Amino acid sequence: MAKNRKTIDPAAEAMLSRAAELGVTTAFQRVDEMKPCPIGSQGLCCKNCAMGPCRLTKEGQVGICGATVETIAARNLARAIAAGAAAHSDHGRDLCFVLHGAATGEAPGYRIRDEFKLREVARDLGIATEGRSKEEIAVDVAEKALAEFGKQSGEILYLSRAPKKRQEIWRELKIAPRGVDREIVEILHRTHMGNDQDAEHILDQSMRAALGDGWGGSMLATDISDILFGTPNPLVTQVNLGVLKDDEVNIIIHGHEPTLSEMIVAAARDPEMIEYAKSKGAKGINLAGICCTSNETLMRQGVPSAGNFLHQELAVLTGAVEAMVVDIQCIFQGLVGVAEDFHTLVITTSPKAKITGATHMEFDEHRAPQIAREIVKAAVDNYPNRGPVFIPADKENLVPGFSHEYIRYMLGGYYRGSLRPLNDAIMAGRLRGVAGVVGCNNPRVVQDEAHFDLVKGFLENDVLVVQTGCGALCSAKYGLLQGEAMRYAGPGLREICETVGIPPVLHMGSCVDNSRILTVLAEMATEGGLGEDISDIPGVGIAPEWMSEKALSIGTYFVASGAYVLFGVKSPVEGSETVTDIIGRGWESKVGGKLEFEPDPAKILQKSLDHIDKKRAALGLPQYDPTRFGESGDRRWNAWLKAQREGAKVSPYSMAGVTSDET
Amino acid sequence: MAVSTLPVPSMYADHHVTAVRRALEEVAGVQEIQTSAAFKEVTVKHSKEVTKEALAEALGKAGYPVGQEKSPQGEPSCFGDPGWYECAPRCIKTDTVDLEMSGDFRRY
Numbered sequence: 171m172a173k174n175r176k177t178i179d180p181a182a183e184a185m186l187s188r189a190a191e192l193g194v195t196t197a198f199q200r201v202d203e204m205k206p207c208p209i210g211s212q213g214l215c216c217k218n219c220a221m222g223p224c225r226l227t228k229e230g231q232v233g234i235c236g237a238t239v240e241t242i243a244a245r246n247l248a249r250a251i252a253a254g255a256a257a258h259s260d261h262g263r264d265l266c267f268v269l270h271g272a273a274t275g276e277a278p279g280y281r282i283r284d285e286f287k288l289r290e291v292a293r294d295l296g297i298a299t300e301g302r303s304k305e306e307i308a309v310d311v312a313e314k315a316l317a318e319f320g321k322q323s324g325e326i327l328y329l330s331r332a333p334k335k336r337q338e339i340w341r342e343l344k345i346a347p348r349g350v351d352r353e354i355v356e357i358l359h360r361t362h363m364g365n366d367q368d369a370e371h372i373l374d375q376s377m378r379a380a381l382g383d384g385w386g387g388s389m390l391a392t393d394i395s396d397i398l399f400g401t402p403n404p405l406v407t408q409v410n411l412g413v414l415k416d417d418e419v420n421i422i423i424h425g426h427e428p429t430l431s432e433m434i435v436a437a438a439r440d441p442e443m444i445e446y447a448k449s450k451g452a453k454g455i456n457l458a459g460i461c462c463t464s465n466e467t468l469m470r471q472g473v474p475s476a477g478n479f480l481h482q483e484l485a486v487l488t489g490a491v492e493a494m495v496v497d498i499q500c501i502f503q504g505l506v507g508v509a510e511d512f513h514t515l516v517i518t519t520s521p522k523a524k525i526t527g528a529t530h531m532e533f534d535e536h537r538a539p540q541i542a543r544e545i546v547k548a549a550v551d552n553y554p555n556r557g558p559v560f561i562p563a564d565k566e567n568l569v570p571g572f573s574h575e576y577i578r579y580m581l582g583g584y585y586r587g588s589l590r591p592l593n594d595a596i597m598a599g600r601l602r603g604v605a606g607v608v609g610c611n612n613p614r615v616v617q618d619e620a621h622f623d624l625v626k627g628f629l630e631n632d633v634l635v636v637q638t639g640c641g642a643l644c645s646a647k648y649g650l651l652q653g654e655a656m657r658y659a660g661p662g663l664r665e666i667c668e669t670v671g672i673p674p675v676l677h678m679g680s681c682v683d684n685s686r687i688l689t690v691l692a693e694m695a696t697e698g699g700l701g702e703d704i705s706d707i708p709g710v711g712i713a714p715e716w717m718s719e720k721a722l723s724i725g726t727y728f729v730a731s732g733a734y735v736l737f738g739v740k741s742p743v744e745g746s747e748t749v750t751d752i753i754g755r756g757w758e759s760k761v762g763g764k765l766e767f768e769p770d771p772a773k774i775l776q777k778s779l780d781h782i783d784k785k786r787a788a789l790g791l792p793q794y795d796p797t798r799f800g801e802s803g804d805r806r807w808n809a810w811l812k813a814q815r816e817g818a819k820v821s822p823y824s825m826a827g828v829t830s831d832e833t
Numbered sequence: 834m835a836v837s838t839l840p841v842p843s844m845y846a847d848h849h850v851t852a853v854r855r856a857l858e859e860v861a862g863v864q865e866i867q868t869s870a871a872f873k874e875v876t877v878k879h880s881k882e883v884t885k886e887a888l889a890e891a892l893g894k895a896g897y898p899v900g901q902e903k904s905p906q907g908e909p910s911c912f913g914d915p916g917w918y919e920c921a922p923r924c925i926k927t928d929t930v931d932l933e934m935s936g937d938f939r940r941y
Contacts, residue, residue, distance in 0.1 A: 287923040331926065401923055405913040472913075571913060575923045584848070584921055586931060689925045696927040 177617035179647055181411040181477070181564035185484040188560050194511055196483040197502060201613040212745030213243035219363035226745070235364060243746035244369035245361040247722070247753075248376045250742065252357035254723030255379045257499055258682050259319065259350045259387025260522070261426055265394040266315045268429050268535045272398060273308035279433055279539035282308050283400045287575075291393045295327055308397070315390045321349030326386040332688075333695040335703040336732060339761060340381065345374055345730065347382035354379050370752050377730035377761065384727030389685035395428050395466065402469040402571035402679060409646040411481065412565030413474035414490045418456040419447045421549045422476055422485055425497035426680065428466035430519050430533045431459070433542035434495060435471050443546055450553045455546065460485060461500050462639055462680035469571040469679060477647065478618075478640035479611040479717075483508045486516075490559045493549035497533070498523045500610070500718065513555040517545055568646035569653075570677035572636075574686045574693070580670055589690065591670070592634075593699045596708060596786075600662035602632040602794045603782035604694075606687045606728075608641045609713030609721045612739050618644045620714035620738050620771040625650055627775040629674050632660035632796060633782065634667075636690070639681035641713075650675045662799040684724050687711075688731060701789055705732030705762025708785035710778040714738035714771055729753070729763035734781045736774045741767030834864070837885045838876045841892060842902035845870050849897065849916045856895035860887060873902060 176198045177183055189196055209215045209225045216233050217223035224233035224242070232238055237245075271277025282288055285304045288311065292299050297310045318326050325346045329337055340346040347353045357379050360366035366375070396402070414420045421438060423431040437443055438455045447455045458476040459467050467473040476485045479500055485491055486508045493515045494505060501518075506527040509516045516528040519541075524530050531545055578587035595601040605628045611617050621644040628635050629650075637645055645651055652673050656664050659674040667674045678686045691704045700707050711728045713721050716737050725735045743749040744767070758764040768774050783794060806825060813828040814820050820827035844853050850868045853875055857866050862880035869875070877888055889899040896915030 284918075284923070286921070290923040290925075396923075400918065403913040403917055574925045575921070576914075576917065578924065579917055579921050584917075586928075587922070587924065588927065588931075693925060693927050696929075698927075698932070 175616050176613070177480070178619045178622060179410070179477075179564070179617060181562040181647075182481065182484055182617060184562040184564075185411065185487050189484075189487055192487070192511065194487060194508055196487070196508065197480060197504060197613045200504070206614075209745075211740065211742070213246045213743040213749070214239060214745040216242040216245070218245065218361065237367060240369040240746045240748035241367045241372070243743040243749040244372040244752070247743050247749065248357050248372050249361050250719040251376045251723045251726050252354045252379050254719035254721065255350075255383035255387065256354050257720050258383050258391065258723060259354070261498065261682060262350075262387040262391030262394070263316065263319050264427065264429065265391050265398070266312045269308055269315075269394050269398060270312035271535050273305040273312065277535040277538065279436070280398055280535065282397055284397050287393065287396045287401050291397065294331065311397070312394075315394065318386055318390065319350045322352055323348055326350065326382060328385045328389050329381075331389075332385065332692050332731065333703050336692075336695075336705075339703075340730075343374065343760060345378040345381065347378050347386060350382040350386040353382045369746075369749055370756060373749070373752055373757075376726055377757070380723045380726035381730050383723050384685055384688055384731065388682040389688070391682040392679070392685045395682075396573070399428055399432050399466070399470050401575050402573040403576045404569050404571045405469070405472050406567060406569055407468055407472040407474050408565050409475040409477065409568050409643060410565045411476055411485060411488060411562050413456075413458050413476055414485070414488055414561045415453075415456045416490055416559050416561055417452065418454045419450070419452045419550050419553045420456050420458065420491045421546065422458050422460055422491050422494045423463045423467065423473075423497075424460040424482055424494060425501055425520075425523075426462040426466075426499045426682070427497045427520070428463065428470070429535060430495075430497055430538060430542065431463045431467050432471070433538045434545060435467055435473055436539065437542040437546040440543070443543065443550070446547065447550045447553065450550055452550070452553050455550065458485075462682075463497060465570070465639060465642065465677075465680035465683070469677065474565075475643055475646070478643040480613060480617050486512055486514045488559060488561045489513070489557055490561050492552040492556070493517050493545065495519060495545055496523070496525075496528075499720070501525070513552055513557060515548060515552050517548065519545070564647075566647055566649050568651035568677065569673055570642070570646070570651065572672070572676040572678055574678075574689050577676065577690065578693075580672060589693050589697050593694055593697050595662070595666045597699050597791055598799070599792050599794055600632065600666050600799045601634050602662070602779070603634075603708035603710070603786070604636065605633050605709060605778060606636050606638075606684070606711045607645075607714065608638045608681070608684060608687075608711070608724065609716040610640050610718055611644070612715045612717040614717075615715055615739055618647065618715075620774075621645060622648055622650075623771045624712060624714055624775055625675060626658050628778070629655070629658040629663060630660055631779055632663040632794070633779075634663060635675045636678050636687055637675055638678050638683050638687070641715075642677045645675050646677070651677050660796055662796070665799055681720060681724065684728075688727070691731065691733070703732055703762065706785065706789060708782040708789070708791075709733065710781055711735040712738075712774060712778065714774060725765055729757055729765045730761050732762040734763055734778075735765050736777060737765070737767045738769055738771060738774060739767075740769055834878060835881050835883070836876060836878050837888055838874060839885070839888060839892065839899045840873060840901055841875055841897050841899055842873050843897050843915055844868065844873050844875065846916060848920060852895055852916055852919065853892065853897050856891045856897065857888060860891045863888075
């Protein structure tokens with residue numbers, strides 16, 4: 171690998187050359203100019219009061235108030251987790267309001283698309299469904315879901331979806347979240363100057379807040395998105411910058427929320443709007459996504475993706491984007507600066523995310539279709555201003571949309587859907603285990619490299635991979651989210667995937683949809699054969715190129731749910747051995763899961779496989795043997811064909827007449 | 834009497850066939866329906882008053898639009914699994930009753 175290599179994506183490489191040619195700066199260059207603060211990056215800078223900021227640089231040093239290295243590192247980590255949990259959960263809250271509006275008719279354009287899911291969610295929230303209209307149920311679901319955010323006592327309701335043993339652990343440790351918001355607020359309180367100053371105690375609350383995200387805010391966001399826009403099921407679409415078209419109006423939707431983007435999809439497909447685009451000289455309107463708004467529209471509407479997180483500025487650099495429509499989270503302020511050199515309109519839409527210099531067209535669910543049309547029209551009107559265009563040809567097919575519900579169906583059919591075949595495959599050793607490879611891109615490491623190497627490594631070792639967010643889009647770009655990726659799979663994994671008809675890497679949605687992975691793990695535990703709890707399952711969670719606080723919240727709720735989680739890049743608590751030990755060995759003794767930071771992808775892979783094998787041994791499962799399975803069906807079939815070709819009198823119904831040793 | 838043959842790319846499984854038949858049976862004037870999930874095609878015998886467009890509309894409403902199947906290698910298709918979407922439960926939990934009823938067969 172060249173030392174200054176920035177990405178493994180040829181489309182991104184082409185765009186970076188283009189950026190250099192045009193003298194435009196992107197995050198890929200800014201990262202070289204911005205050295206990380208050596209104290210802050212280790213978690214040792216405390217700026218929680220005006221006596222400081224206190225920068226602790228050596229062991230034993232304390233802040234002005236006497237706060238130790240471990241207290242400061244724990245407080246910083248806790249605050250980051252709280253911010254991540256807040257971001258995901260606030261996303262969920264907004265979806266509750268849209269569901270309420272859709273049911274009462276106050277949010278025109280939205281409707282309850284998935285009544286099955288609505289009734290299922292209602293049952294889990296304890297809402298009566300018998301003899302009631304979907305609108306009546308939806309109002310109650312929205313109100314009860316909203317109440318989960320502000321609840322002050324008791325437990326959030328979705329905890330009941332976890333295995334019983336797991337629920338007991340949470341109760342015993344007093345980390346079962348009472349309400350989504352309360353636990354986040356409590357972190358902010360505890361980490362205020364002069365309050366909670368015991369690292370372990372602070373970090374216990376981090377688990378509680380993160381659980382409120384994973385089993386609360388995020389899970390509600392996923393469920394309500396499914397109710398409003400449909401539970402994902404597999405479809406075929408495409409990814410990478412090559413999906414942009416040089417003769418159509420290109421609109422990119424970027425961010426995380428599906429509410430406005432779903433309306434933009436409808437507006438962009440409106441024949442009247444397409445005619446309007448033609449009147450401006452374009453051949454049509456081409457919609458593409460970036461980041462998790464892309465994941466949402468990709469898996470439900472088949473809207474192609476222009477790429478993951480680090481592609482946002484590169485897409486503008488093509489000169490072919492009429493409008494970059496952004497909602498919330500992971501949006502570079504630098505987009506506005508890059509867009510100044512092109513005709514691209516950066517349109518902010520969320521009342522929570524305005525960017526100086528961008529055009530603000532605020533989203534309001536009460537008139538969403540109208541706003542979506544105005545946005546699409548603004549993009550079309552911008553088409554004649556387009557200058558020179560440079561679109562890389564790279565694009566790849568992918569099959570997204572493996573919701574938990576659809577995986578159950580694929581494994582068990584309509585009438586007895588279950589994850590039993592998955593458990594069976596792990597127990598027999600055809601699958602060594604499962605891995606969730608999720609998370610962001612980070613320009614501090616080569617874009618996509620760690621994601622790709624890890625996913626490929628897992629496949630070669632017969633580990634089934636599930637992915638969400640930018641990690642999923644990364645694998646998609648290299649063809650891993652389609653049947654053709656089977657060429658990387660080990661023999662046992664290949665056998666399972668070919669039998670079921672799934673790719674070896676399953677796209678499960680956006681980053682709030684990590685909650686789908688939680689429910690899959692819960693069902694694997696309750697199905698039997700792999701222990702009684704999530705912590706018994708031979709599986710790991712990885713975020714190899716993480717960068718956001720949301721990733722820390724996700725990692726923490728997986729750990730608190732019993733999973734072994736490994737993050738790449740670097741540790742935000744590197745400066746404190748005590749905190750590193752608390753979130754590793756300490757959390758493992760408490761909740762069965764642990765959080766580790768390991769920058770080397772090869773070591774992440776080895777640690778993951780070691781952990782999977784350790785869990786297999788603890789369950790008494792046969793030791794993983796890559797030569798034991800695979801090709802068995804093919805071998806007999808090939809022997810039959812060979813015998814037939816050689817003129818043997820073979821039976822079409824048995825191996826009779828096949829004399830080969832292979833029988 | 835007229836005969837219309839319509840390509841239905843999303844009809845590839847038995848339950849799709851059932852759904853397609855049900856949708857077409859509801860169109861007044863339809864007399865006989867022959868479906869093939871293998872060829873993703875439906876042939877309908879119907880009275881002359883029934884237009885091909887009316888049949889296509891009924892299929893479209895049922896989630897089985899008429900049209901040529903696109904190759905996944907070419908342009909992307911926005912087609913998921915409407916049959917599953919319309920019929921399948923959205924359960925995400927182990928069916929404990931089913932687990933109990935399965936006895937030792939499903940007990941580890």
